[in-house]
Amino acid sequence: MAQRFGGRFSPGARPAGPPDDAAREARAEMRQVDAAGAKANLLFVPPVLAAFTSLGGDGSEVVLGLGAAAVLGLGARLLRHGLRAQAAYDLRPLARRPALPRKMLAAALAALGTALAVLSGAPDAVGDAILYAIAAGGLHLAAFGLDPLRDKRMEGIDTFQQDRVARVVEEAEAHLATIRDRIGALGDRGLATRVAGFEALARRLIRTVEEDPRDLTAARRYLGVYLMGARDATLRFAELYARTRDARARADYEALLGDLETNYAQRTTQLLEGGREAMDLEITVLRDRLQREGVPTDH
Numbered sequence: 001m002a003q004r005f006g007g008r009f010s011p012g013a014r015p016a017g018p019p020d021d022a023a024r025e026a027r028a029e030m031r032q033v034d035a036a037g038a039k040a041n042l043l044f045v046p047p048v049l050a051a052f053t054s055l056g057g058d059g060s061e062v063v064l065g066l067g068a069a070a071v072l073g074l075g076a077r078l079l080r081h082g083l084r085a086q087a088a089y090d091l092r093p094l095a096r097r098p099a100l101p102r103k104m105l106a107a108a109l110a111a112l113g114t115a116l117a118v119l120s121g122a123p124d125a126v127g128d129a130i131l132y133a134i135a136a137g138g139l140h141l142a143a144f145g146l147d148p149l150r151d152k153r154m155e156g157i158d159t160f161q162q163d164r165v166a167r168v169v170e171e172a173e174a175h176l177a178t179i180r181d182r183i184g185a186l187g188d189r190g191l192a193t194r195v196a197g198f199e200a201l202a203r204r205l206i207r208t209v210e211e212d213p214r215d216l217t218a219a220r221r222y223l224g225v226y227l228m229g230a231r232d233a234t235l236r237f238a239e240l241y242a243r244t245r246d247a248r249a250r251a252d253y254e255a256l257l258g259d260l261e262t263n264y265a266q267r268t269t270q271l272l273e274g275g276r277e278a279m280d281l282e283i284t285v286l287r288d289r290l291q292r293e294g295v296p297t298d299h
Contacts, residue, residue, distance in 0.1 A: 039143070040079050043110070047072035050117045057120065064120035068113045075109030078102045079140075082147060088173070089148045094210045096166045101147040111137030165213040168223050169206055175227040176202060182238040191250070195234075198257050201264045202227065208271050215271045222267055230260060 047069040054065020082102030089095045114136035118129040151166070176199050183195045205222055209215045237253045240246060 068116035072113035
């Protein structure tokens with residue numbers, strides 16, 4: 001008996017992934033340079049040097065040197081998180097300032113770590129340690145800047161509504177990050193790309209709500225309940241797939257992503273079309289008013 005073979009472009013076949021434009025966005029996001037780049041990574045070198053150079057000294061020098069290494073390493077780690085938080089803040093039209101000023105704390109830790117490193121080599125050089133600490137903290141702030149100190153808001157939208165949107169968006173981003181990290185840990189590039197496509201569609205909806213917070217009511221279920229369900233399903237799938245590499249479980253999970261992508265794309269389109277209808281209505285009302293007042297309008 002002849003067997004029919006189908007594929008992505010066969011008649012009646014269901015697309016294997018997100019729409020082409022969302023897939024392109026996903027690939028672009030996967031290629032994005034980490035906001036915590038090489039300049040931040042260099043700050044992991046001083047703690048290593050502080051630890052090694054202190055090993056040949058006496059007890060107090062070792063303790064101070066290792067303490068300096070620990071403080072400098074913590075500062076470098078905080079800086080990485082701070083730079084990523086800054087990048088996320090800059091990308092969003094609505095954003096709350098980071099609750100923890102990581103970059104400024106990293107500068108303080110760099111100053112403290114530098115002072116400890118100086119004292120580990122010369123315990124009596126307190127004055128020099130203070131001067132070096134001030135210089136290190138100042139250079140750190142000059143190189144990486146301050147954390148955002150104010151919430152980013154939009155004119156014409158009340159503060160309460162903007163805060164609601166910011167909270168929902170933060171929760172949605174946290175769910176997406178969990179999904180991305182759990183699938184990424186499986187080491188399957190195909191699945192990672194598939195999830196990135198879903199992320200791109202979910203972020204389109206997020207951006208739509210950020211640009212017009214009045215859309216939050218219509219989109220809240222998608223950014224809360226549905227994403228939480230997708231996160232829970234991802235956690236269960238990742239646990240099973242890591243142990244068994246079950247092809248059927250993978251197919252079911254990809255089918256779930258496909259259903260979610262369809263729903264998110266439709267909801268985003270509905271919100272955008274609703275905004276266009278509202279704009280057209282406002283334009284029509286304005287034109288009618290101008291005509292009643294004898295002001296000619298161009299159609």
